Amino acid sequence: TPHDLDGDVALVTGASSGIGRATAKTLADAGAAVAVTARRTERIETLAEEIESEGGEALPITADVTETDDVERMIEQTREELGGLDILVNNAGVMLLAPVIRADLEDLQQMLDVNLMGLMAATRMALPGMLEQDSGHIVNVSSVAGRRANETSGGYSATKFGVNAFSESLRKETADSGVRVTVIEPGAVDTELGQHIPDEQVMERMAEMVQDMTVLQPEDIASAIRYAVTQPPRVSVNELLVRPTDQQ
Ligand code: NDP
Numbered sequence: 001t002p003h004d005l006d007g008d009v010a011l012v013t014g015a016s017s018g019i020g021r022a023t024a025k026t027l028a029d030a031g032a033a034v035a036v037t038a039r040r041t042e043r044i045e046t047l048a049e050e051i052e053s054e055g056g057e058a059l060p061i062t063a064d065v066t067e068t069d070d071v072e073r074m075i076e077q078t079r080e081e082l083g084g085l086d087i088l089v090n091n092a093g094v095m096l097l098a099p100v101i102r103a104d105l106e107d108l109q110q111m112l113d114v115n116l117m118g119l120m121a122a123t124r125m126a127l128p129g130m131l132e133q134d135s136g137h138i139v140n141v142s143s144v145a146g147r148r149a150n151e152t153s154g155g156y157s158a159t160k161f162g163v164n165a166f167s168e169s170l171r172k173e174t175a176d177s178g179v180r181v182t183v184i185e186p187g188a189v190d191t192e193l194g195q196h197i198p199d200e201q202v203m204e205r206m207a208e209m210v211q212d213m214t215v216l217q218p219e220d221i222a223s224a225i226r227y228a229v230t231q232p233p234r235v236s237v238n239e240l241l242v243r244p245t246d247q248q
Helices: 018-029 041-053 068-082 105-132 154-174 200-211 218-229
Strands: 009-013 033-038 057-062 087-090 136-141 179-186 239-242
Touching: 009 018, 009 068, 009 105, 018 033, 018 041, 018 057, 018 087, 018 218, 033 041, 033 068, 041 057, 057 068, 068 105, 087 105, 105 136, 105 154, 105 179, 136 154, 136 218, 154 179, 179 218, 218 239
Parallel strands: 009 033, 009 087, 033 057, 087 136, 136 179, 179 239
Antiparallel strands: none
């Protein structure tokens, strides 16, 4: 049914663009009240207005997932203002690709802080409430790069392998509690992610690779997330790997 998330509250990180933005809209469309979080306030405010104008409920919360206080506040504010937290989508991420020899230590640190530590912190802070209510869903956006490492993606892959490991461990810990954990592993998706690649050569090579492909749209990944979070309580979709059909 179109409104199978009626009464649920979701929080999506990295909702200011790309996959997060599409996921927030899709979950709102499915009936969830959605907290939309990211650093770019204007973007999430516009998104919240858009969701509300389409009859949904949305709450914009400015938060940097690398700041523990922000992570704590975004979860508390969601609970207070939307009345709970049933679905946490850890989507915020950066992909600062470079070969190791040219990698900037600050870029490696930023990927760890956003993609891995931010995700672990949000999960840590959302979990007690979910365990208390014997239900909840944590959706962690990993990547094809979370399953295999390629040249120039060492630092990025390290964070996404970390996401997969953390998620599988959490899944085992929460299996008896009614809390579900899903890992989403997108292939190439048309978003802003590649625009921040610091290494010119890598940026060019990625652009060429993507040109020869019919890449996914953010909505395609949002659909996969919707599928995972709308299954009956007995069904735990552990992992979804979604590539463009013509991606090698
Ligand atoms: P975008 O660049 O379009 O979106 C990334 C989002 O993360 C933005 O909303 C950005 O918001 C947010 N973000 C970045 N840093 C922070 C931070 N410090 N605190 C809070 N939010 C932050 O890319 P995508 O939509 O593609 O990326 C979403 C996820 O999908 C990422 O985890 C990425 O690794 C993953 N992915 C993407 C693929 C692709 O091909 N596009 C393939 C596989 C995985 P703001 O800057 O406003 O804070």
